[in-house]
Amino acid sequence: MNKPAKGQDKGDKPGRRRATSYDVAELAGVSQSAVSRVFQDGASASKAMRERVMAAADKLGYRPNAIARGLITQRSNMVAVVISKLTNLYYPEVLVQLTQRFSEHGVRVLLFALERESDTATVLEQMLQYRVDGILTAALFTPEQLRTIAGAHIPVVFYNRSSRDQLVSSVRCDQEEGERWLVDELVAAGHRSFGIVEGPADSVVSIERKMGALNELAEKGISDVTTVSGDFGYETGRRCFAELVERRGSPPDAVIAANDVMAIGCIDEARQACGLQVPGDISIVGFDGVGPARYAAYDVTTVRQPVQRMTESAASMLLERIENPELSPEKRAFSGIPVRGSSARLSADRS
Amino acid sequence: MNKPAKGQDKGDKPGRRRATSYDVAELAGVSQSAVSRVFQDGASASKAMRERVMAAADKLGYRPNAIARGLITQRSNMVAVVISKLTNLYYPEVLVQLTQRFSEHGVRVLLFALERESDTATVLEQMLQYRVDGILTAALFTPEQLRTIAGAHIPVVFYNRSSRDQLVSSVRCDQEEGERWLVDELVAAGHRSFGIVEGPADSVVSIERKMGALNELAEKGISDVTTVSGDFGYETGRRCFAELVERRGSPPDAVIAANDVMAIGCIDEARQACGLQVPGDISIVGFDGVGPARYAAYDVTTVRQPVQRMTESAASMLLERIENPELSPEKRAFSGIPVRGSSARLSADRS
DNA sequence: CTCCGAATTGCATTCGGATGCAATACTGCC
């Protein structure tokens, strides 16, 4: 027992099972309840008790079983975070930040990654089985699924997906507003013909961005607009630009891409295949403000999402609703941060 | 209590609690054991039984409680996935793929994101409390922590972190081999003076890459090598290149960066600040094979990690060890895939 | 030294599903 055979049992009982609160109780000569109380926050326990129990506990390498605790307290202290395919370079950052926020509040993250944004059914089943305390999702659920979730009294917060019609909480970046800024700048710079490269058809974000741009263009009285659609990826961005040129016969004055990655694809295609100067011959703008958008070769003019504030907001909204289930749904929209890169010739100044 | 106030209970009992197997049993007029069996795979239950139970189950919206199940079966069906700060663009892909692999096998992912790679202590505590069935980590643990994990009989697989000395399983990309290829190509192309831009000092991957490059350079009899260190980020890449030039007085023939993102930083700095042609005046190579490395403006010569195969391998290694705890540790190293971009002038052909 | 209220501690029960064992219901076969 105390002869280090291979050096890998320093404090562990040679026995199989992990130590339980009963084991600790026995060793410390107290009741199981006492052990349980020592490992809680607001529980009453004398200093002496605390010490005896702690001593026994770490002699046995005891750790409270979160599973058992979850069963009795009806709180798993886990939230589900749902992401769909991250073709969008921008999610990883979000994911890490969210995880850290939750972690700070003693909440664990159960991660679900969807192949397609429509694979929500099985994922929902899993979340429910694991009795997550809340759901933070970057994928949409059907109204029926939402009803199921509501029936289980699980708070949900949508991330950059607002079901306009549904009564749910959400945190999002105001896509329309951002697009309006982009359009205004481009128009002010004298551009009159536009190309719009939209993202995947099933992406709400993409649709919002497209509509935002189209509406603002219409408002500015600009009708020379060609739209092509892609999937948020680089290669597609290139193909979209080529298609744009082909369909129009010549490049437009400016291209508004659904995100930065596609904008970069457009820039490359414009330069390589069409021999255009960007900026100069054409202005190309994106959305998101991801890392590569800042690379010198592109320096994309874009609208950066305030990721930090958004994740903080999302996490706290969810946590609040876990604590207080009666809170009514709330939608928060954050303004994106305009980034004047060099991929577009913008008006000098007029914030 | 049973007058649908707002119309949001369509099949749900108006009561508070979620349905349990007892509720289902009662409604179906059978025993709780029967319900339990119907919801298992290899359990024996007659067709009639199955139907009655299922009918009752979905009338009540019953879902087995994974927490309770985990308590009795001693299997949480959750694995912990630990990632550290993802300044590396390459992780997100890994994360999603891993999650999907596990998901296919009915295993959930509990995500832990470290601020610094050294914050493993609290994270470890959490993992143990949640009784995860296995750990897949991209961060290192101390020998003592590993002993604790081993004591709890939890299998661990390291991802791109091999503790050479420790007896643990790991999946990695052979960094040295990749660097050797890069060096060979550069030398064959006639380059004789080198700059090495390494990553963060606490990154095993970075160290392996640097050593791989240095060893091969030494073997080739090349001694004109300057090393500067950064942190895997773009901005740092730029600063590193500047520092390199400053320290040497002039740019080297070639730069070997610790990863693609830094290589891109170097390329931008070389072009913008030094007015160099890349390739032409200087060759710059990276590692990883991330998306931006393929962007036309950079087209980085690099070694691509076979992410798909690596994640599959890692997931199955871990799952196997969960099923069969007696399996001995295993280290798998995958060869990277050489990618001849245009950021370096390489020899024509000699695979 | 005694008594009262507050703080500790222990007892017993609970959470929801899994499973060994015994009882019962079928199946096929002679």
Next chain:
DNA sequence: GGCAGTATTGCATCCGAATGCAATTCGGAG
């Protein structure tokens, strides 16, 4: 129709911690 053999089903118990309630201890005041 009867019987052995197998497939179903139910009973009782268990997993590990939390907690209401009662018993006990402790502290301080009079």
